[in-house]
Amino acid sequence: MMKNKTAMTGGEAIAYALKQIDPEVFAMYPITPQTPIIETFSKYEANGLVNTEIIRVESEHSALSAAIGASAAGSRAVTATASQGLLYMFEVLGIASGLRLPIVMPVANRAISAPINIHCDHSDSMSAIDQGWMQVYCQNAQEAYDMTLFSLRLAESVYLPIMVCIDGFFTSHNLENLETYEDNLVKEFIGEFNPKYNLLDTDTPITIGALALQDSYFEIRKEMFDAFLDVKENYLKISKEFKKIFDKEINFYEDYYAKESKTVLITLSSTAESSKDVIDKLRLENKSVGLLRPILYRPFLYEEYSKALENAENIIVLERSEGPGSFSPIYKDILLTAYNNLKHKPKIFSYVFGLGGREITQKDIEDLLVSVINNKPKKERYIGIKE
């Protein structure tokens, strides 16, 4: 298969995937660090490389609302956001999923106010994990490209919207090697979108978004909840097609020596990618250590995760978001995995790092892993905070 080797930032890689998808509608509103996506796409449009109708809206609330209208009209609709923009959309997030509209939305993860900060953490998308959206987290530009293509199919297979998350700046703005696929192969993979119902079929008018009261609301919401139960099967099916066409595996998570290791680090996105060097170094020192990097985070496939944690005695969950008054989200999901799906009782540690783009070094990660391996775990739960 022809693969074209090039270099792009994560934001450009997503824009390139969207160009190849050529959605009918792209509703866009600027916010750092998502802007490379909409700027790159706007250039494609300005040069006649896409057929997309761009709507340059006046807010993120309207961006997602326009995507909702476009999707309900039977077209492929996308938007992109970050941080405050995602929070500004919050009301409509649940409407997109409640109306079962397969909207694809890249998110360049960024801290949330206050205080205002434009740099990377995961507090934005993590605050939206219960709004009925699927979420995938990408480690680099290549995965951002692949997962944008993949997510479109996944969303359309279960009629649920999806966020494709990349690390703000670290991935959105950094130039990386990228392999892209031929346009015709992408077309073959994504196929046509012909939803069961659409608003433009004026011969059979439908009412979308009716008022559902005590007698029906619960069941209608449950249909949306149940759609998440179909994700696993569809993910596997679409992965097979992806593999066949692009010769690449798309997994639920990346198991980097996790299954065979006694100490397992769990972390997301670009930090996980950089942690692999640390894992390699420690393994050369004969340490039994591995990395488990979630890709599909919503739905969270508890049973699947337990397979990679069978031998783990220590699990270190290192997250770029906090749960004020509670704990960080992935930590809680891993606790549930351990409680329900693991026969043994591993120690599970929760650490929070990197809020507002605070740097974490490979040395920091190494020190953390070594402290746990040596049974002298660092004090929970903040890494890299000034005392």
Add this chain to the structure above:
Amino acid sequence: MNIKELAKRINNKDLMVSGHRTCSGCPIGIISRTVASASDNPVVVSSATSCAEVTTTIYPQTSWNMPWIHSAFANSAATISGIEKAYLALKKKGKITKEINFLVIAGDGGSFDIGLSASSGALERGHDFVYLCYTNEGYQNTGAQRSSATPKGATTTTTPAGINSYGKIEYSKDLTQIAIAHNIPYVAQVNPYNQIDMYNKAKKAFEKKGPAVLIAYAACPTNMKADPSQTIAISKLATESNFWPLYEYEDGKLTINYKPKNRIPIEEFLRTQTKFKDVLKEKNKEVLRSIQEDIDNKWKRLLRQEELSK
């Protein structure tokens, strides 16, 4: 077209059917049916959260004989933007061939207040759609709270009368003039008492290429505490008193469609509604005078606008 022919056309199209739960005397049905019937093409509706929305689509029933979507309170214009652009894109691809018109139906809360930036954005972007706002002068669906469309002197549940209060102290926002400021092809004030005028304006609105705005006076007998049989009579007084002038702004030209020979004092209009009971008290006569003055000033300004655009 006379009123009988119009009635026939509306009934034949039957785009919004009976059985909905609007209150006695509510004009939402008249307004929606009349406006939608004025389109020669099929119509797709985006509705804001509002009285019209909650009373017409109680699952599993619907009153709408045309494709209809409700998303949220503030975003009906953003939603129609997406629908209209999807239509253009699918048309370009040959997936759809017929002509379709697009209509927003929203109340004053969804138009004057929470949805203003979304509708302003949609007007500025020039989508080809009609924005219909029916103003019943407050959040009637949630129990008659104040909106920026509530007129001065009206009592609402959040601006109640009391020892220190006669009701709302601010004048209402002039959304019609705000719409005109967007320099769009068509803006009009309509009133269901003059159904033919409303229909003709809706027809123009649909026929214009680009955005058009219709703002309809919608008396709410329930919350103005008026006799439900008097909706149309009260509506007529709104125009006869110059409280709700019938005028249109078409391709840069403003025309007042009806000039009352002897405009009636605002008191006569306010007296039909219990919500103005306190402002009509002797002790508030200065407030009443200011309301009359405001109406007369706005009328003079309209006359000047008409003169200037000749």
